[in-house]
Every structure is written in structure tokens, then in C-alpha cells.
Amino acid sequence: MSFKYLIPHHYLKIFSRTISISKNDRPILKDINLIEVxxxxxxxxxxxxxxxxxxxPEFWFELKSAIKYLSQYSGCRSIVLSGAGKSFTSGIDLxxxxxxxSDLLNxxxxxxxxxxxxxxxxxxxIQDCYTIMEKCPKPIISSIHSYCIGAGVNMICSTDIRYVSKDAIFSIKEVDVGMAADIGVLNRIQKLVGNxxxxxxxxxxxxxFNADEALRLGLISKVFDNKEDCFEGAVETAKLIADKSPIGVQGTKMVLNHARNHSIEESLEFVKIWNASQMLSEDLEIAAKRFFTKKQIPFNDV
Incomplete structure (x- = not known):
């Protein structure tokens, strides 16, 4: 049973709303732009x-709605996550x-x-808003500029690839407001980095910490001169991914996610079963034709 049935509903506000989106229903969004670039x-x-x-709360709900829609929409094969304006995100609206x-505690x-x-x-x-990004079968590339604070660092740790402009500033800020970060960064970052x-x-x-420190830590993979170049770089990589077999790409993400949280033996068993069920697709034949003919034969959507 969900806790929301045991507690006063007015404190849950937007979080108690359920998301029910069919494959063809584009969500109505106020504070999220959703564009096929x-x-x-x-x-x-x-x-x-x-x-x-x-x-x-409303912003988180919109983000969750957008990612769930793209997860289900076969016309989407890769996603670039970015921020409008001067900052990627300054974190939670304190x-x-x-x-x-305060209303709840008092x-x-x-x-x-x-x-x-x-x-x-x-x-x-709130945790689910980021976990749905991690579970999204379509790879998500973060294009980060300027401030990426608190909830923003939690968010990008749920994405697959992270690019930044050289002015990027990061902070795992929760300790400064008297709490442990509780929506993903402490649970994911040690599995993403090597220090x-x-x-x-x-x-x-x-x-x-700045872009150079984030690169040294292993949190990000590329640094660009400015916001525009960073976004273009993210789109270029996303396009490269989108041109490949969706069966191969989505399977690779699932296997990588599984391997990160399981033993080598368990992950080998997982990929064995996965490929046994997926390698019989038409994509294998199309990929071979692309290789031998050097033609960009399109793959069908999944």
C-alpha cells in the first residue's frame, strides 16, 4: 500500500498525482520545453x-511526465537534457x-x-522523478552550463552521459542546509566516479567544484568553451546514438545499468538471456547490410 493513503493528502500536493500517458499523448508542460531538435x-x-x-513539486512532476512520455514514444531514440537561461539549475526552490x-512539522x-x-x-x-531517467530505455545526455547545484547534481547522476561548458559550477549542497542528500547523488555518484x-x-x-574538478573526478566526460558548444556537442552525440539500432542501443543501456548493480556472474547471465531474446531482430541483418554496403539503411522504431 502506498503511504499516500495513510497520510493527509493536502501535504502531498502535486506528488500524489499519477502519470497516465499513452504512447501518443504528449504531456502538457508549462516549465519544460520538449523539442525534437x-x-x-x-x-x-x-x-x-x-x-x-x-x-x-510541479517542476519535478513535469520532468517526470516528459521523461515517461519519451520513454514510451517510439519516435524518440535519444534525449538531451539542458537548462534555459543563465543556469542549468540552482537546485531546489528552498x-x-x-x-x-514547516507547515507539516508545525x-x-x-x-x-x-x-x-x-x-x-x-x-x-522525488526520488522516482530521477529514477525514471535512469530506467528510461533511451540514453539521456546532460548538457550542463553555469550552476548545477544540489538537486541538479542528483539529477545528472541519473543520466547516461554528462557534458559541461567550462563555466560549470557544481555543489552537493544538502549538508549546508542540515540534511543528507536523499534523492540519489549519494547513492549513485560512487558508482559513477573513481575517487x-x-x-x-x-x-x-x-x-x-568546477568543470576541471568534475572531469578529474570522472563525473563528466567532455568540457566545452560555452553553453552553445556544449549543447551542440550533446546533440551531435545524441544524433550519433539515434542513428544506430534502437535494439542495440537500448539493450546496451539496460545491460550497463544491470552490471553496475550486480556481480559479473549475474550480469553475464543477464546479458546472455537478453541477447538470446533480442538478437533475432531484423536489426542484426540491417546492421550487416549497412556495414557491407556502406549505406545508411534506417532502422525501424521500437
């Missing part, structure tokens, strides 16, 4: 530019978040246990 390549652009793309938490009608369950449910809903000491230093101090 190249054939089968979609840009999900955070568009609360005046608010530095800070996250609110004013709204603190107001909502409500005399709700006991401590039920307040805790409310918070657990809200945290879980445990630096990861702990940045997480425990909350200090800013």
Missing part, C-alpha cells in the same frame, strides 16, 4: 529561467520547500509517526 533526438529543456531553474516542510493535528510517513512519501516521489576520497570531501563539505 534532430530526427528522433529530443531536447528536454528546464525552463524556469527567471527562477534559475529551481525545482518545485523558499517553497522550507515553507511546506501541524499539531498530526503526530510524529505520520509526519515522518508524509516526508518519506514525498522524498520517494572515493574526493567524493566524500565534496559531499561532506558542500563546497563548489
Amino acid at each position: 534532430k530526427p528522433k533526438v529530443f531536447n528536454v529543456e528546464l525552463n524556469r529561467a527567471k527562477q534559475m531553474n529551481t525545482f518545485t 523558499k517553497e520547500a522550507l515553507s511546506q516542510v 501541524d499539531p493535528k498530526i503526530d510524529v509517526s505520520r509526519k515522518s510517513r508524509t516526508l518519506m512519501s514525498i522524498i520517494g516521489e 572515493d576520497s574526493l567524493t566524500r570531501e565534496l559531499s561532506l563539505t558542500g563546497k563548489d
Whole structure:
């Protein structure tokens, strides 16, 4: 049973809404731009530019809706995640978040246990907004410029490839507001990077780190001169991915995700079963024809 049935519904607000999107229903979005920038390549652009793309419950819900739609839409094969305006994202909207938490904590009608369950449910809903990106079968490339703070770092750790402009500034900021980061970064970043000491230093101090440090840490893979070049680079890579077999691409992402969280033996068993069920597709024949004829024969959508 979901916690939302055990707790006062008015504190869950937007989080209690369910997403029911068919393959043909494009979601109605206010603060997210959803644009096909190249054939089968979609840009999900955070568009609360005046608010530095800070996250609110409604903003999280829109992001989740957009990613779920693209996950199901066969006309999408890769995704570029970017931010409008001067900043990629400055993290959570602290004013709204603190107001909502304060209202809950100071409500005399709700006991401590039920307040805790409310918070657990809200945290879980936000976690799901990023987990759905990780589980999306279409590869997601983050195009990051300027500030990527708190919830933003949590978010990009759920994406597959991370590109930045050289002015990018990161911070795992939650420790500075008296809490442990709880929506993904502490759970994912150590599986993404190779420097445990630096990861702990940045997480425990909350200090800013720049593009060069992020590259050294292994959090990102490319640094560009500016926002525009970064976005173009992300789109170029997304287009390269979109031109390949969707069976091969989506299978590769699933196997990589599985291998990261399982033993080698378990992941070998997984890929054995996966390929036994998927290698009989027409894509294998088309890929062979492309190789021998040097022609860009298109793959069918999945």
C-alpha cells in the first residue's frame, strides 16, 4: 500500500498525482520545453529561467511526465537534457520547500509517526522523478552550463552521459542546509566516479567544484568553451546514438545499468538471456547490410 493513503493528502500536493500517458499523448508542460531538435533526438529543456531553474513539486512532476512520455514514444531514440537561461539549475526552490516542510512539522493535528510517513512519501516521489531517467530505455545526455547545484547534481547522476561548458559550477549542497542528500547523488555518484576520497570531501563539505574538478573526478566526460558548444556537442552525440539500432542501443543501456548493480556472474547471465531474446531482430541483418554496403539503411522504431 502506498503511504499516500495513510497520510493527509493536502501535504502531498502535486506528488500524489499519477502519470497516465499513452504512447501518443504528449504531456502538457508549462516549465519544460520538449523539442525534437534532430530526427528522433529530443531536447528536454528546464525552463524556469527567471527562477534559475529551481525545482518545485510541479517542476519535478513535469520532468517526470516528459521523461515517461519519451520513454514510451517510439519516435524518440535519444534525449538531451539542458537548462534555459543563465543556469542549468540552482537546485531546489528552498523558499517553497522550507515553507511546506514547516507547515507539516508545525501541524499539531498530526503526530510524529505520520509526519515522518508524509516526508518519506514525498522524498520517494522525488526520488522516482530521477529514477525514471535512469530506467528510461533511451540514453539521456546532460548538457550542463553555469550552476548545477544540489538537486541538479542528483539529477545528472541519473543520466547516461554528462557534458559541461567550462563555466560549470557544481555543489552537493544538502549538508549546508542540515540534511543528507536523499534523492540519489549519494547513492549513485560512487558508482559513477573513481575517487572515493574526493567524493566524500565534496559531499561532506558542500563546497563548489568546477568543470576541471568534475572531469578529474570522472563525473563528466567532455568540457566545452560555452553553453552553445556544449549543447551542440550533446546533440551531435545524441544524433550519433539515434542513428544506430534502437535494439542495440537500448539493450546496451539496460545491460550497463544491470552490471553496475550486480556481480559479473549475474550480469553475464543477464546479458546472455537478453541477447538470446533480442538478437533475432531484423536489426542484426540491417546492421550487416549497412556495414557491407556502406549505406545508411534506417532502422525501424521500437
